[in-house]
Amino acid sequence: MRKRNVIGLLVTFSLLLLAGCQSKQNGQSVTAVGSSALQPLIEALAEQYSADHSGQFINVQGGGSGTGLSQIQSGAVQMGNSDLFAEEKAGIKADKLVDHRVAVVGITPVINKQLGIKNLTLTQLAKIFSGEIDNWQDVGGPDQPVVLVNRAQGSGTRTTFEQWVMKSRKTKPAQEQDSTGMVRSIVANTPGAISYLAFSYVDDSIAMVKLNGIAPTDENVMTNAWPIWSYEHVYTKGQPTGLTKRFLAYVLSDEVQHKQVGKMGYIPVAKMTVERSVDGTITKVK
């Protein structure tokens, strides 16, 4: 008899669980998946939106830009977050997707603090990452071998960095890490290490480097004086409808763009004085 009770209890419990899931479905919910660089911003905004509009939920998940784009392409989610233009990713048919640029993020090379290097030229940086320069002596630093730390192949940050720094050069195969936080702690702890990070992740444990004398600041990104930056995209399949549309309107509203976006370390698209197209052409915004 006791066994039967246990089974009964299990059944009741699982029914309760199911009911719990059911009740959540009563409200509206949409899902955003993809870029881990954009995730903190969308997550914070989604939370706020749900707090202001009861019963409307936005689930936010990471997984990487590739995941975001392939999930939105297959229609499994309502929003696909990406650091890259959909056109840049192999295997994505971009014509069915609608691009919403919600923010701009700047990327800066970072080095281990002990190196004490303040400035590099773009060519030097490219040569370091292609392996042509393998000792810091060659760029005015101490006699110390260069330790490269890359992000994972295909990650948005790495693709952007390679596009604007490496150009036609090939990146030397080296250590790869799949999270920004990990990159930061490795660069902080490994003598001679160099890598690249989104501005929002930079802290005092590492040192930023000027490029051709230009400092990595939001202002320099806005004028394109600092060339390594990318849009943060939210893609929808076709024009957004319902909750997705309302949420995106909220994200792109002036209030959010001017207050929240800047506070979280991103740059509002509206503040950019230039616009960049898929193929990298820069045009001035009036």
Next chain:
Amino acid sequence: MDPIKASLLKKSRAAKSETRGKLISLFCISLIVFIVLAIFYFVASKGLATFFKDKINLGRFLTQSNWNPSLKDSHGRPEVGALPMIMGSFGVTFLAALLATPFAIGAGIFMTEISPKRGEKLLQPVMELLVGIPSVVYGFIGLSVIVPAVRHLFGGSGFGILAGTCVLFVMILPTVTSMTVDALKSVPRHYREASLALGATRWQTTWKVVLKAATPGILTGVVFGMARAFGEALAVQMVIGNAALLPHNLITPASTLTSVLTMGIGNTVMGSLANNALWSLALLLLLMSLLFNLLVRLIGRKGAMGR
């Protein structure tokens, strides 16, 4: 009708519940078999697409050492050489097993032959505790203790096969040890008694009789440990450095099949070559774990014949 006859002709309660029980277990078994087959089918269909759909040469896949699926080499062929990962995976696995086996045998002999009471009281709980620690914790300890230690001792960045081996060694030690203990315990008591009665010392008995008799069981434990090491992803990924380079020594960054998989899968698009190539690595992993399983069976059968 006669009630006795009726009760004889009808199925009894016990028979009914037995049928029910059989049905339930049959259902569970077939569900498991179905799931396993489905996984195999899924991984194989994705993993083989690299070779059939994208026309990658299997030989080149296994022997080339450039891994950069989104780029093409000078001949216009995509760079999908999995050799660095295969070497890395086998490297950490064999080294970890090589390190763990003597420790496991030592601990096993202590727990069964030398001091069973203290062994059971002290070592057993410690080993069980080690099994229960999640792999991310091992990885984190590896990252914050072993990697800096390797860096101080040998220079370089500290990431590499050596750090991976150290982490995996601790991870597979409990598996190998507990299976070694089981193997040693299952050696019949009369083997030991006969040996001692013939005048053999305790050392001779342990070394020449007990260990010999338990060899198949110990080997099974080692293979199980290797299977675990081969499939471990997170902890290894955190300390090995993930560079798709052929490992030249133990302290430069290398990569394993699993570490490349976990890093790459979120950055590729379903159906693209880069994604299919990752599935091919997954297929390779699956085949390897199948091989480890077969090996365990083979050793078990041989051991049984020897008895």
